Amino acid sequence: MTECKVWRNPLNLFRGAEYNRYTWVTGREPLTYYDMNLSAQDHQTFFTCDTDHLRPADAIMQKAWRERNPQARISAAHEALELNECATAYILLAEEEATTIVEAEKLFKQALKAGEGCYRRSQQLQHHGAQYEAQHRRDTNVLVYIKRRLAMCARKLGRTREAVKMMRDLMKEFPLLSMFNIHENLLEALLELQAYADVQAVLAKYDDISLPKSATICYTAALLKARAVSDKFSPEAASRRGLSTAEMNAVEAIHRAVEFNPHVPKVSME
Numbered sequence: 311m312t313e314c315k316v317w318r319n320p321l322n323l324f325r326g327a328e329y330n331r332y333t334w335v336t337g338r339e340p341l342t343y344y345d346m347n348l349s350a351q352d353h354q355t356f357f358t359c360d361t362d363h364l365r366p367a368d369a370i371m372q373k374a375w376r377e378r379n380p381q382a383r384i385s386a387a388h389e390a391l392e393l394n395e396c397a398t399a400y401i402l403l404a405e406e407e408a409t410t411i412v413e414a415e416k417l418f419k420q421a422l423k424a425g426e427g428c429y430r431r432s433q434q435l436q437h438h439g440a441q442y443e444a445q446h447r448r449d450t451n452v453l454v455y456i457k458r459r460l461a462m463c464a465r466k467l468g469r470t471r472e473a474v475k476m477m478r479d480l481m482k483e484f485p486l487l488s489m490f491n492i493h494e495n496l497l498e499a500l501l502e503l504q505a506y507a508d509v510q511a512v513l514a515k516y517d518d519i520s521l522p523k524s525a526t527i528c529y530t531a532a533l534l535k536a537r538a539v540s541d542k543f544s545p546e547a548a549s550r551r552g553l554s555t556a557e558m559n560a561v562e563a564i565h566r567a568v569e570f571n572p573h574v575p576k577v578s579m580e
Contacts, residue, residue: 327410454492525567539554
């Protein structure tokens with residue numbers, strides 16, 4: 311069997327508001343045990359740190375992110391909020407308890423208020439030792455995650471231009487945090503606005519040989535190259551004279567995308 315690599319999906323649907331909707335309609339679970347395991351690892355990496363046991367609400371949330379039972383996770387988040395305004399507790403509720411994007415956005419706004427306070431406090435102490443540095447790194451991850459999710463809520467609620475501005479501001483404020491793949495969320499929003507010149511500018515920065523490839527990057531590059539030649543393309547003319555350089559580039563980009571992930575065309579066509 312060939313090696314199977316799972317790539318982080320920057321679309322990341324909301325469990326409560328979106329994945330659960332699929333379960334209600336079909337009676338089937340959209341997320342595999344493997345998916346849940348990967349996201350649990352991410353949650354523990356991004357949202358916890360070694361000093362959490364010193365703060366009661368954070369200690370509860372550290373256990374909550376490891377908890378497999380959804381209801382127990384939600385109960386733990388409520389328990390943490392009874393102690394104080396805990397940003398990661400609001401995140402869990404926004405992701406898993408909220409049944410609509412409107413509810414999720416409201417909870418993320420509360421998370422933002424709490425997250426900004428934690429970030430400011432740990433920023434002042436980050437150079438006082440390794441444990442403070444780890445705490446600040448966690449608080450930074452939490453803040454970036456919340457702002458990215460708020461931008462995604464705005465897009466899902468039809469406020470696409472607002473979402474684009476939020477994503478651009480976030481990428482400018484935290485240029486080194488690429489693990490959240492905010493640029494891919496930005497590409498999707500810009501494509502929705504048909505802002506193809508802006509899409510090209512983002513691609514020029516992120517479609518780089520040194521960066522890991524993704525379906526979003528590969529298929530968007532193929533789309534732009536195909537758009538550049540499709541208006542004037544004639545199969546008859548091409549069979550007589552052969553493909554031009556631009557047409558060859560488009561074909562190569564399509565092949566590269568399909569080789570990277572052959573499932574996208576089938577999903578898109580459906």
